[in-house]
Amino acid sequence: MSVESLKCKECGTAYELDARYVCENCFGPLEVAYDFSGLDAAEAKRRIQAGSQGIWRYRDFLPFKGRASDPLEPGLTPLLRADRLAERLGVAAEIWIKNDAANPTHSFKDRVVAVAVAKAKELGFETVACASTGNLANAVAAHAAAAGLDSYVFVPANLEEQKLLATGVYGTNLVGVRGNYDDVNRLCTQLAETHPWAFVNVNLRPYYAEGSKTLAYETVEQLGWELPDRVVSPIASGSLFTKLGRGFQEWLDLGLVEGEQPTFNGAQAQGCSPVATAFAEGWDVCKPQRPETIAKSLAIGDPADGPYAVEHARRTGGGVDAVSDQEIREGIKLLAETTGIFTETAGGVTVGVLRKLAERGEIGDGERVVVYITGEGLKTLDATRDTFQMHEIDPALESFEAEFPQEVAV
Amino acid sequence: MSVTVKIPTQLRAATGGQAELEVEGSTVGEVLDAVFDAHGGLRDRITQDGDLRRFVNVYVSGEDIRFQQGLETSINDGDEVTILPAVAGGC
Numbered sequence: 001m002s003v004e005s006l007k008c009k010e011c012g013t014a015y016e017l018d019a020r021y022v023c024e025n026c027f028g029p030l031e032v033a034y035d036f037s038g039l040d041a042a043e044a045k046r047r048i049q050a051g052s053q054g055i056w057r058y059r060d061f062l063p064f065k066g067r068a069s070d071p072l073e074p075g076l077t078p079l080l081r082a083d084r085l086a087e088r089l090g091v092a093a094e095i096w097i098k099n100d101a102a103n104p105t106h107s108f109k110d111r112v113v114a115v116a117v118a119k120a121k122e123l124g125f126e127t128v129a130c131a132s133t134g135n136l137a138n139a140v141a142a143h144a145a146a147a148g149l150d151s152y153v154f155v156p157a158n159l160e161e162q163k164l165l166a167t168g169v170y171g172t173n174l175v176g177v178r179g180n181y182d183d184v185n186r187l188c189t190q191l192a193e194t195h196p197w198a199f200v201n202v203n204l205r206p207y208y209a210e211g212s213k214t215l216a217y218e219t220v221e222q223l224g225w226e227l228p229d230r231v232v233s234p235i236a237s238g239s240l241f242t243k244l245g246r247g248f249q250e251w252l253d254l255g256l257v258e259g260e261q262p263t264f265n266g267a268q269a270q271g272c273s274p275v276a277t278a279f280a281e282g283w284d285v286c287k288p289q290r291p292e293t294i295a296k297s298l299a300i301g302d303p304a305d306g307p308y309a310v311e312h313a314r315r316t317g318g319g320v321d322a323v324s325d326q327e328i329r330e331g332i333k334l335l336a337e338t339t340g341i342f343t344e345t346a347g348g349v350t351v352g353v354l355r356k357l358a359e360r361g362e363i364g365d366g367e368r369v370v371v372y373i374t375g376e377g378l379k380t381l382d383a384t385r386d387t388f389q390m391h392e393i394d395p396a397l398e399s400f401e402a403e404f405p406q407e408v409a410v
Numbered sequence: 411m412s413v414t415v416k417i418p419t420q421l422r423a424a425t426g427g428q429a430e431l432e433v434e435g436s437t438v439g440e441v442l443d444a445v446f447d448a449h450g451g452l453r454d455r456i457t458q459d460g461d462l463r464r465f466v467n468v469y470v471s472g473e474d475i476r477f478q479q480g481l482e483t484s485i486n487d488g489d490e491v492t493i494l495p496a497v498a499g500g501c
Contacts, residue, residue: 010465022420022495025455027465029497131499185499186469192498193419202498237500285464288476302474304497307464 003063006030006206009308017063019123019198021205029304030206032063041255048221055111055214061250062214063207068118072146074110075214077102079222079370085338089358093367096228098219099341105142105166106376107135107297107344108240112211113200117143119207120198126150127197131188133181133236133297134163135375140200141170152197154184160296162379180291182302212240216247219370220257227252227259228370230363232354234346235266235275235320236298238309240374245312262370264313266320267353269293269345273322275306279313280320286310294325294383295345297375323352329383331355335373342377350374411436413485415445416492424451438468439481441491456493467496 006015010028021030044060051057055075059068078099086095103110113136120128129152130140137153144151153167157176168174177184192202200208220227227248235241245264251257268276271293274286286306291299303309313320323331331351336342343351354371357363377384393399401408415431422429431448435441446453456466461481468475469492475483485491 020420022418022465022497024420024423027420027455027463027495027497029465181499182474183472186467186472186494189418189494189498190492199498201500205498239500288474290477300500302467302496304465304500 004033004035007033019203021203032206032210058214058217063210070114070118072104072143074103074114082339088338091358091363092365093363093369096370098372100374101376105138108374109135109139111214112208113139113143115211116200116204116208117147125198129197130200131185134159135297137167141167141172145170154188156180160380181300209239209243212243213247216244228262229367230263230369232265233372234350235268235309236300237303238305241266242305242308242312261316264316264318266313267350268322269295269349270322270324272299275309276320276322278310295349297346321353321356327352343373344375344377344380345383346375347373414490425449438475438483465496467494
């Protein structure tokens with residue numbers, strides 16, 4: 001049982017386990033292939049449960065031959081039952097919130113970066129880099145600092161100030177590119193050809209993406225080794241969405257869990273919805289868009305894994321929906337008011353789509369739904385500005401009572 | 411019209427290691443045909459049934475041709491055509 005090779009998802013050509021991400025025959029994406037023969041499900045479960053309190057407990061399912069580690073270990077984030085949210089939505093379903101903002105840099109990106117940085121060290125790189133919409137920038141800068149590696153972080157220059165501050169603080173080389181994410185990504189694809197750097201989401205992308213599977217594993221473990229009936233997850237490039245599916249499938253195939261693949265519902269912002277559009281139109285490719293949305297962490301107009309995300313939504317009887325900026329703000333507020341979790345705009349997108357599914361009557365009675373909240377509200381404060389009012393008073397009882405006449409003491 | 415075509419590292423085995431090619435053409439389609447005439451091994455790697463494969467991106471002077479007229483996108487003097495893998499990036 002071990003990691004075996006990199007394999008093209010399109011044509012199956014196999015490659016050595018080095019820093020590469022594209023098939024030379026057909027340009028398809030490479031994915032890590034494992035040999036799980038000889039894996040005993042009961043023994044694998046025991047190893048997991050005796051493992052660390054984070055993603056390295058799933059090391060048997062991650063792309064390392066040796067013992068990978070990371071001083072900033074992410075994972076084992078809370079999975080919370082959200083009955084008050086279900087009530088507000090008017091559904092008789094079990095709604096669970098996987099709060100992945102509870103990671104070291106407050107987004108699910110810590111998972112993929114922990115795996116990519118460990119792989120970069122194993123392959124002997126001294127510098128890590130990334131093209132980011134913000135959360136990845138935070139994670140790469142932090143994990144590079146913890147691991148003692150140099151880092152270059154490329155972001156659109158107009159990113160939210162909170163995300164810039166939460167990146168620069170780690171002492172990285174923060175580069176703001178005058179353009180959108182897709183421009184940043186094109187530049188990084190070119191830089192990866194000429195610089196001996198580990199670009200976590202370019203030349204290390206096959207390993208990096210594997211980190212997202214740990215979200216699926218944790219869900220199963222936290223549900224008492226059972227699968228959800230439905231998952232609602234945001235889609236930017238489509239990598240998280242498809243790797244959740246792969247994580248569930250691996251454990252189904254290996255007998256660590258029984259049942260079937262959950263129904264997959266993807267969530268996008270209307271201002272950047274190439275995957276939702278491809279799903280609605282019945283296309284098997286995504287036509288790129290120029291993003292215009294407050295959900296900047298999902299603003300990828302040319303999603304690399306878009307076609308696979310569309311396929312997975314179709315195969316599981318799910319779908320991909322898009323919500324407006326107003327619905328995103330309402331989604332943030334709805335989650336905060338019913339669960340005490342303050343999410344960023346991407347979470348607003350996800351909750352907005354959950355609400356849509358509820359309104360359309362697609363969530364069945366008794367269904368167990370897991371909603372993936374991938375980032376922290378403090379990183380996108382502008383989205384909540386002016387959505388409520390503060391009561392300003394003088395430091396005097398009369399002043400308080402004048403403001404709140406219904407609360408006058410008797 | 412003479413145009414420079416940038417070849418990504420993953421395809422250079424098919425161009426004998428060349429990173430840039432100079433060819434003639436007035437649309438992206440003509441430019442690519444000229445590239446395939448010079449290096450036959452590239453055709454099947456970049457195209458399938460006459461269309462670009464789904465994980466290939468082509469840019470004319472930095473602009474994705476899918477925001478323009480695809481393979482019909484016209485080429486102006488001094489333009490640079492860049493071929494890149496589409497599978498990079500993202501979350």
